[in-house]
Amino acid sequence: MIINKLALINFKNHSEQSFYFSPQINCFVGNNGVGKTNILDALHYLSVGKSFLGNSDLNNVKSDEDFFVIESEIQNEEKEDIIKILQPKESKKVIKKNDKSYDRLADHIGYLPSVMISPYDSNLISDSGESRRKFLDAMISQTDSSYLFDLIQYQKTIQQRNALLKYFAKNRTFDKDSLEIYDDPISNFGTRIFEKRKDFVEKLNPIVQHFYEIISGGKEIVNVIYESHLLDGFDSAQPNSFFKELLSSSIDKDRALTYTSKGTHKDDLLFEMNGNSIKKIGSQGQQKSFLISLKLAQINRIKELTGKSPILLLDDIFDKLDDSRVSQLIELVNKESFGQIFITDTHKERTENVVRRINEESKVFEI
Numbered sequence: 001m002i003i004n005k006l007a008l009i010n011f012k013n014h015s016e017q018s019f020y021f022s023p024q025i026n027c028f029v030g031n032n033g034v035g036k037t038n039i040l041d042a043l044h045y046l047s048v049g050k051s052f053l054g055n056s057d058l059n060n061v062k063s064d065e066d067f068f069v070i071e072s073e074i075q076n077e078e079k080e081d082i083i084k085i086l087q088p089k090e091s092k093k094v095i096k097k098n099d100k101s102y103d104r105l106a107d108h109i110g111y112l113p114s115v116m117i118s119p120y121d122s123n124l125i126s127d128s129g130e131s132r133r134k135f136l137d138a139m140i141s142q143t144d145s146s147y148l149f150d151l152i153q154y155q156k157t158i159q160q161r162n163a164l165l166k167y168f169a170k171n172r173t174f175d176k177d178s179l180e181i182y183d184d185p186i187s188n189f190g191t192r193i194f195e196k197r198k199d200f201v202e203k204l205n206p207i208v209q210h211f212y213e214i215i216s217g218g219k220e221i222v223n224v225i226y227e228s229h230l231l232d233g234f235d236s237a238q239p240n241s242f243f244k245e246l247l248s249s250s251i252d253k254d255r256a257l258t259y260t261s262k263g264t265h266k267d268d269l270l271f272e273m274n275g276n277s278i279k280k281i282g283s284q285g286q287q288k289s290f291l292i293s294l295k296l297a298q299i300n301r302i303k304e305l306t307g308k309s310p311i312l313l314l315d316d317i318f319d320k321l322d323d324s325r326v327s328q329l330i331e332l333v334n335k336e337s338f339g340q341i342f343i344t345d346t347h348k349e350r351t352e353n354v355v356r357r358i359n360e361e362s363k364v365f366e367i
């Protein structure tokens with residue numbers, strides 16, 4: 001998939017902008033705050049229908065305007081598709097492919113896979129498990145639409161179970177049978193989610209290690225470890241029954257807490273360097289190298305599973321990396337022949353130097 005053209009109207013600080021892209025490398029250079037990251041965010045919208053910054057859609061409408069439009073021409077093998085996202089201030093967001101609206105956003109996920117590497121990635125290390133779960137879910141969803149369906153159903157059912165637990169607490173009543181109605185759907189959806197997450201992380205980890213070794217010159221060993229309540233005692237011969245046991249053994253605790261305390265909604269990823277938490281012992285540069293390795297491994301898995309090269313969005317990537325790590329990274333990008341790449345940087349000369357070394361067709365846009 002190659003994005004040939006991007007046109008923005010009233011998207012964040014961009015009133016009207018069009019770009020005709022190189023199929024290989026595209027750089028946006030300019031001072032702080034001119035809207036370089038916003039362009040990557042628009043490309044992220046094209047991929048997954050929302051901002052990578054987690055902003056609400058309405059916040060992305062340019063101040064004092066009534067709507068935004070992101071429109072693009074995308075080379076999809078032999079044909080060109082038009083993807084259009086329209087967000088009016090007064091009504092729902094519409095995503096169209098070749099003039100036909102999608103019924104559900106989920107149907108668009110996977111069409112144009114993307115991987116973003118940005119300064120905000122450090123939140124993956126510093127934040128709570130929720131942001132790592134979201135990252136894992138977004139990664140698997142881009143390669144497996146049934147995963148996204150299971151995830152949506154699982155989350156809905158957990159919400160219903162939690163609402164019932166709260167109802168019981170509020171009305172000082174309890175009915176075990178009504179609570180157990182949720183055991184089957186939760187364990188069915190949840191077990192599938194668990195198995196896919198476990199498998200995905202097991203295959204991702206050696207690739208992360210491989211990339212980290214290249215970027216760091218083999219200085220440290222990193223590990224991505226999947227953590228789940230389901231790991232201890234899970235029996236693949238009877239997959240669902242273990243989840244059900246987990247739910248029933250925590251009923252008393254759940255009643256006291258008024259929410260479901262055990263399940264895949266509590267999963268996490270552990271990031272380690274030389275056997276210790278990378279959050280505790282990793283320097284900023286080491287953490288950044290780890291996150292880049294994680295994202296490059298994500299590209300690798302998406303390519304392997306879907307046959308599509310995701311677009312690579314690199315926001316301020318060169319910041320905080322020393323020269324040798326930048327060189328290793330460039331060599332890697334060169335060797336691995338990633339798909340179409342979009343880079344932002346405040347230093348025009350640095351970007352131009354880097355791009356020259358990559359030796360691919362490129363365009364530099366001054367914003």
Ligand SMILES: Nc1ncnc2c1ncn2[C@@H]1O[C@H](COP(=O)(O)OP(=O)(O)OP(=O)(O)O)[C@@H](O)[C@H]1O
Pocket residue numbers: 011012013014030031032033034035036037038039059060061062063316344346
């Ligand atoms: N809804 C909006 N309406 C108008 N302007 C907006 C809106 N949302 C964000 N902006 C503006 O976008 C600018 C930030 O853009 P962006 O983060 O893309 O900059 P950047 O060029 O990547 O900067 P840096 O080099 O600092 O990362 C800010 O000036 C901000 O005020």
